Amino acid sequence: MKKLIASRIGAFYYDDGKVSPFEFDEKASHMINSYPSRINSASRIKYPMIRKSFLANKDKSLRGKDEFIRVSWQEAINIIHEEIIKAKGHIYAESYEWGGIGQVSWGRMCVQRLMRVLGGAIFEENDYSTGAALAMMPYVFSSKVVYERPTDLKAICNNAELVLFIGANPLVTNLISHDVPLHEHYKYYEILKNKNNIFIDVYANESSKFLNAKNIIINPNTDSALLISICTFLYENNLYNKEFIKKYCTGFDEFKDYFLGNNDGVKKDFAWASEICKIEQSVIKNLALQLANKKSILILGRSIQRQANGEFNYLAAISLAAMLGHIGKDGLGIEFNLISGCKGESVKNVKKIKDLNSIFPKITSNDIFIPTSRLQEALLNPNKAIKYKEEEIILPDIKLLINASSSFFTHQPNTNKSIKAYTKADCIICLEPFFTYDAKMSDIILPVALEGEREDIAISSNKEIIFALKKIKDDFYEAKSDFQICKMIAKSFNKSYEFCKNLDELDIVELIYDDLKNEYKKDNIYLPNFNEFYEKSFVKIPSLKEQESYTRFKDLKNINLANEKISKMGLNAYAHYKKADEFCNNYPYFLVSPHSKYRLHSQLDNSDIAFKINNKEPVYLNSKLAKKHKIKNNDIVKIFNHRGAVLCGVVIDESVKDNVLILHQGAWFMPDENGICQNGNANVLTSSKISSIISCSNIAHTCKVDLSLFKSAE
Ligand SMILES: Nc1nc2c(c(=O)[nH]1)N[C@H]1C(S)=C(S)[C@@H](COP(=O)(O)OP(=O)(O)OC[C@H]3O[C@@H](n4cnc5c(=O)[nH]c(N)nc54)[C@H](O)[C@@H]3O)O[C@H]1N2
Numbered sequence: 001m002k003k004l005i006a007s008r009i010g011a012f013y014y015d016d017g018k019v020s021p022f023e024f025d026e027k028a029s030h031m032i033n034s035y036p037s038r039i040n041s042a043s044r045i046k047y048p049m050i051r052k053s054f055l056a057n058k059d060k061s062l063r064g065k066d067e068f069i070r071v072s073w074q075e076a077i078n079i080i081h082e083e084i085i086k087a088k089g090h091i092y093a094e095s096y097e098w099g100g101i102g103q104v105s106w107g108r109m110c111v112q113r114l115m116r117v118l119g120g121a122i123f124e125e126n127d128y129s130t131g132a133a134l135a136m137m138p139y140v141f142s143s144k145v146v147y148e149r150p151t152d153l154k155a156i157c158n159n160a161e162l163v164l165f166i167g168a169n170p171l172v173t174n175l176i177s178h179d180v181p182l183h184e185h186y187k188y189y190e191i192l193k194n195k196n197n198i199f200i201d202v203y204a205n206e207s208s209k210f211l212n213a214k215n216i217i218i219n220p221n222t223d224s225a226l227l228i229s230i231c232t233f234l235y236e237n238n239l240y241n242k243e244f245i246k247k248y249c250t251g252f253d254e255f256k257d258y259f260l261g262n263n264d265g266v267k268k269d270f271a272w273a274s275e276i277c278k279i280e281q282s283v284i285k286n287l288a289l290q291l292a293n294k295k296s297i298l299i300l301g302r303s304i305q306r307q308a309n310g311e312f313n314y315l316a317a318i319s320l321a322a323m324l325g326h327i328g329k330d331g332l333g334i335e336f337n338l339i340s341g342c343k344g345e346s347v348k349n350v351k352k353i354k355d356l357n358s359i360f361p362k363i364t365s366n367d368i369f370i371p372t373s374r375l376q377e378a379l380l381n382p383n384k385a386i387k388y389k390e391e392e393i394i395l396p397d398i399k400l401l402i403n404a405s406s407s408f409f410t411h412q413p414n415t416n417k418s419i420k421a422y423t424k425a426d427c428i429i430c431l432e433p434f435f436t437y438d439a440k441m442s443d444i445i446l447p448v449a450l451e452g453e454r455e456d457i458a459i460s461s462n463k464e465i466i467f468a469l470k471k472i473k474d475d476f477y478e479a480k481s482d483f484q485i486c487k488m489i490a491k492s493f494n495k496s497y498e499f500c501k502n503l504d505e506l507d508i509v510e511l512i513y514d515d516l517k518n519e520y521k522k523d524n525i526y527l528p529n530f531n532e533f534y535e536k537s538f539v540k541i542p543s544l545k546e547q548e549s550y551t552r553f554k555d556l557k558n559i560n561l562a563n564e565k566i567s568k569m570g571l572n573a574y575a576h577y578k579k580a581d582e583f584c585n586n587y588p589y590f591l592v593s594p595h596s597k598y599r600l601h602s603q604l605d606n607s608d609i610a611f612k613i614n615n616k617e618p619v620y621l622n623s624k625l626a627k628k629h630k631i632k633n634n635d636i637v638k639i640f641n642h643r644g645a646v647l648c649g650v651v652i653d654e655s656v657k658d659n660v661l662i663l664h665q666g667a668w669f670m671p672d673e674n675g676i677c678q679n680g681n682a683n684v685l686t687s688s689k690i691s692s693i694i695s696c697s698n699i700a701h702t703c704k705v706d707l708s709l710f711k712s713a714e
């Protein structure tokens with residue numbers, strides 16, 4: 001019989017090894033077909049295990065090279081208990097982030113709650129996704145802005161004459177969602193096909209092809225130069241909205257002095273930008289004229305802020321949108337939150353579902369926060385002072401790491417530095433379904449149950465469908481849910497009452513469902529009782545009213561195009577272009593590592609939907625570059641720089657800029673005896689430097705490399 005499974009790559013039915021789409025998914029993703037091979041993968045962890053020399057004498061020198069010994073759950077919990085006591089005050093428990101799903105048993109949430117129940121731990125502020133933007137936006141607007149409700153796609157379809165996508169690939173990055181994706185955005189992109197769409201990217205990406213759009217193919221990390229040169233043009237030709245700038249913006253004069261070159265003698269005109277971006281001046285002028293004459297919206301991806309000086313790339317786009325003066329008008333202006341999570345559908349009168357944290361009383365604990373992506377730095381330089389925003393902070397001394405739902409060796413730039421950093425910790429605990437490199441580099445590994453092997457409750461991306469996650473198959477050996485594991489650890493400290501009132505998962509699932517049912521009842525919306533819901537596996541909330549079409553910034557008060565607080569940090573406060581240090585090295589090619597349509601980060605790389613060339617992760621490059629290196633499709637190449645080397649399979653794509661290599665992030669790290677990753681993990685090559693002191697965020701998309709032929713295809 002077919003059983004429903006809900007996950008971050010979609011909901012789907014599973015029946016005797018076969019997968020079929022869920023009826024309310026508007027455009028089911030091919031990713032769901034990964035499930036059968038994933039649950040049965042040879043790389044799954046079956047039992048709790050401890051690294052041999054750690055078990056013998058807490059030795060950490062053989063981390064990553066040692067064998068693992070099977071232990072009982074009780075033995076594992078006893079050792080974890082001792083290690084937590086030993087490391088108290090020095091425990092890192094951020095547990096980043098995309099593994100699993102659910103309101104009760106999402107690993108990251110469970111580990112964080114566990115550590116808070118035990119008194120607190122070290123966590124990270126902001127995130128890998130939009131770290132630079134999240135830190136920057138309060139200096140520009142009054143809030144973090146990025147994750148706030150986006151302008152409806154319907155409003156965009158109805159009002160915009162020109163849609164400019166900047167470093168955005170929404171049809172790929174909306175395949176997945178934090179909640180269960182229903183791909184409700186898709187129908188609007190069908191409508192957008194009839195619009196004037198322009199993509200600024202380093203290749204003609206999948207979304208651009210889908211929309212049959214025009215492409216402006218740019219040198220990576222140079223968008224701010226392009227956008228600023230358009231501001232200069234609009235200003236000099238009196239084509240900007242003076243009233244909007246006067247009414248809503250502060251700091252315009254400082255920005256103007258910069259783009260006119262009043263202080264440095266360099267006017268930021270098309271000639272200046274053309275040289276930096278390697279785009280014909282006429283192409284930039286054409287874009288500028290279209291923006292000046294058409295009602296437009298700028299849709300930003302996140303890639304351009306995951307770069308050196310990334311904070312200012314977002315500010316450049318905001319400065320341009322302000323000069324165009326459409327911000328706050330129906331379906332126009334600028335948008336930051338349409339490229340992940342299937343967002344943009346008009347929101348209905350839905351209620352918020354509770355989770356393991358909000359269904360129980362709040363826990364207060366003594367937490368320490370470091371900026372996002374600074375774990376490596378803290379492990380390598382404990383007690384070091386670093387500049388962060390307007391202050392100096394001291395990096396904590398981390399002794400123990402506890403990770404769930406996290407793949408540090410594929411998500412953190414500079415993998416070889418991560419290996420060094422990991423040698424510093426005294427104990428590393430990993431809750432994982434698979435033998436990833438993270439698991440291999442840990443001391444204690446705990447096998448985790450996947451979707452279909454545990455109980456939980458989840459909600460759809462549009463919040464209109466509630467899913468019951470059920471155990472539809474036998475236990476996978478000794479795997480347990482993250483919730484069960486954290487509850488056992490809490491219990492060893494006599495804290496399981498604080499953790500979950502001693503309840504089991506299914507009890508909490510019922511509490512959460514009944515809470516939501518009661519909330520809806522207040523609006524005369526009636527949901528079935530819990531048993532009926534659980535039997536059916538999902539409920540679609542009836543009688544939801546559509547809310548009015550929404551556009552952001554209708555209540556706009558002020559945009560700071562330059563903020564004094566940023567000047568006080570010793571930085572230019574306005575949008576500006578700055579060449580990254582990374583680009584001053586001698587490597588000839590830019591490496592861009594976007595998100596793959598075949599994976600959720602590193603997840604699914606061990607499934608049979610993984611797309612490989614000659615058994616290697618594909619690298620996409622232009623034929624000019626291929627010719628220069630005498631390489632052809634399917635050849636295996638080595639991509640390298642001073643940080644490391646990886647092997648990849650060649651795919652020639654004429655649309656990729658001729659000095660760029662595209663290697664998607666997330667391929668599992670698989671080093672050979674010389675440390676060369678056989679599987680193309682992009683972060684072996686990327687730099688772990690910070691974007692700027694405003695966020696100290698990662699710069700995964702700022703990287704230079706070289707390449708050589710490794711092995712010709714037969
Ligand atoms: N299928 C799938 N979807 C995902 C994810 C996934 O792993 N797989 N991850 C999710 C998560 S957590 C996030 S944060 C988002 C990420 O969303 P984004 O950060 O927006 O995604 P990226 O793929 O990094 O980049 C988007 C586009 O920017 C382009 N780009 C890169 N550098 C530059 C540049 O310098 N200039 C310009 N103009 N373009 C550039 C890339 O080629 C790509 O086409 O995606 C989410 N969606």
Ligand SMILES: Nc1nc2c(c(=O)[nH]1)N[C@H]1C(S)=C(S)[C@@H](COP(=O)(O)OP(=O)(O)OC[C@H]3O[C@@H](n4cnc5c(=O)[nH]c(N)nc54)[C@H](O)[C@@H]3O)O[C@H]1N2
Pocket residue numbers: 096097098099100101107128129130306403404405406407408410411412413431432433434436448449450451482593594595600601602603665666682683686700701
């Ligand atoms: N070069 C480069 N690097 C990047 C980016 C980039 O654009 N370029 N993007 C960055 C971004 S935006 C993000 S969000 C990060 C993503 O970084 P992560 O969130 O670390 O990414 P995942 O690979 O999804 O890691 C999830 C891990 O959880 C495991 N898992 C699966 N299910 C479960 C479960 O139920 N319980 C537990 N405990 N574990 C489970 C998976 O096997 C996997 O190892 O990567 C960042 N890194």
Ligand SMILES: [Mo]
Pocket residue numbers: 128129130
């Ligand atoms: Mo992300």
